[in-house]
Amino acid sequence: MSWFKQTKRSFVESVCINVLKCGPIPRHVAFIMDGNRRYARKSAVSTIDGHKQGFERMTQMLEWCLDLGVDEVTVYAFAIDNFKRSDEEVNNLxxxxNELFHKLLQDKDNLNETGKAIRFFGDLTLLRPDIQQLVAEVELSTQNNTQKVLNIAISYSSRHEITNALQELQTCVQNDIIKESDITESLISQFLYSNHSSEPDLLIRTSGEVRLSDFLLWQTNYSVIAFANVLWPEFTIWDLFSAIIYYQRNCSFSETAKHKHQLRLKSIEDKQTQEEWMASDDIDLDLFIANKRERLTKCLQYLENKRLNQLKSLAKSTLITTKT
Known part of the structure; x- marks a missing residue:
C-alpha cells in the first residue's frame, strides 16, 4: 500500500506525456476526488472498499503527475461536513x-531522500486523536523537503479556513503585534493553511458534479477548473491528459487575469500605506514602511511558531503513546 509508486508508462502514454510537456504544465494541480461512494454502489462493494479503490487511484494519479513534471498536488481527502456521515462510515474512514498515515510515516526516509514534503490543510483538532498524532509526525518529518509537495486537505472547509485566518489576525491585533490597518488581502492569504504553497494552476473535479464543495475557494480564484464526468476510482491517465490539454488552452487568460490582479492589489496596498503615513505622526516614509514590515514579520512568525508548536505537541504525544 505505497503512496508513491513507480510504474513504467506504455509507449503511447510516454509519447503523449512528451507531447504535453512541449506546452505549459501546471505547477500545482488540485483534485476534488469525488465519487468513491457512488463507485461502491455501482460495483456492489462496501463503502470503505470504494474509498480504498479511491486511494489506489490517487497513488496512480500522483505517479502520473510526477511523470508530467507537476511540482505540487493538493487532494481533498475529507471535508468537515463528512463528519456528518454515519458513525460506521466515519470510523471506517x-x-x-490510520493505516495509510502509518505507512506514510514508515516511508519517511524515502520521502526525505526524494525531497517530497507532505503537508496537511485543515483543522486537525477535529480529527481522532491517533490521526492527529500521525499527521503531525508525517508533516514534521518532511517539513524541510522542497522538491515535490503533496497537500492533504483533511478535516477541511474553505469557509472554516478563512474564518480561522481572520480570528488569528484578530488575536495579533489584540496582542499589539500588528495594527488593524495592517490587515490586507495579501496578509490574509499568508494566514491560510496554504501559506507555504502556490495557488493551484489547475483544479480537477471528478464524478460529473460542477461545484467546488467549499474547497480552496480563496486559492482557486484564478485557477483553470476542469470537470471530469467519471467517478474518482475510474479516473484514468487519459482523463488527466484531457484536463492538462484544457489547461493549456485556457491558462494564458488565467495567468493574465492573475497578473492584473496582483498589480492592482499592489497598487491598492501602496496607496493604503501612503494614506496611513500621511495620517500618522511619522515624518520619514521609509521608517514608517520599515516599522510596518517589522510588525508583519512578527505577525507571520507568531503564526509559524504557533502551528509548529501545535505539530510538535501532537508528535510528542505520539511518541508517548508509542512507548506506552
Missing part, C-alpha cells in the same frame, strides 16, 4: 486513514 478514520481506521483506514
Amino acid at each position: 478514520m481506521d483506514f486513514a
Whole structure:
C-alpha cells in the first residue's frame, strides 16, 4: 500500500506525456476526488472498499503527475461536513486513514531522500486523536523537503479556513503585534493553511458534479477548473491528459487575469500605506514602511511558531503513546 509508486508508462502514454510537456504544465494541480461512494454502489462493494479503490487511484494519479513534471498536488481527502456521515462510515474512514498515515510515516526516509514534503490543510483538532498524532509526525518529518509537495486537505472547509485566518489576525491585533490597518488581502492569504504553497494552476473535479464543495475557494480564484464526468476510482491517465490539454488552452487568460490582479492589489496596498503615513505622526516614509514590515514579520512568525508548536505537541504525544 505505497503512496508513491513507480510504474513504467506504455509507449503511447510516454509519447503523449512528451507531447504535453512541449506546452505549459501546471505547477500545482488540485483534485476534488469525488465519487468513491457512488463507485461502491455501482460495483456492489462496501463503502470503505470504494474509498480504498479511491486511494489506489490517487497513488496512480500522483505517479502520473510526477511523470508530467507537476511540482505540487493538493487532494481533498475529507471535508468537515463528512463528519456528518454515519458513525460506521466515519470510523471506517478514520481506521483506514490510520493505516495509510502509518505507512506514510514508515516511508519517511524515502520521502526525505526524494525531497517530497507532505503537508496537511485543515483543522486537525477535529480529527481522532491517533490521526492527529500521525499527521503531525508525517508533516514534521518532511517539513524541510522542497522538491515535490503533496497537500492533504483533511478535516477541511474553505469557509472554516478563512474564518480561522481572520480570528488569528484578530488575536495579533489584540496582542499589539500588528495594527488593524495592517490587515490586507495579501496578509490574509499568508494566514491560510496554504501559506507555504502556490495557488493551484489547475483544479480537477471528478464524478460529473460542477461545484467546488467549499474547497480552496480563496486559492482557486484564478485557477483553470476542469470537470471530469467519471467517478474518482475510474479516473484514468487519459482523463488527466484531457484536463492538462484544457489547461493549456485556457491558462494564458488565467495567468493574465492573475497578473492584473496582483498589480492592482499592489497598487491598492501602496496607496493604503501612503494614506496611513500621511495620517500618522511619522515624518520619514521609509521608517514608517520599515516599522510596518517589522510588525508583519512578527505577525507571520507568531503564526509559524504557533502551528509548529501545535505539530510538535501532537508528535510528542505520539511518541508517548508509542512507548506506552
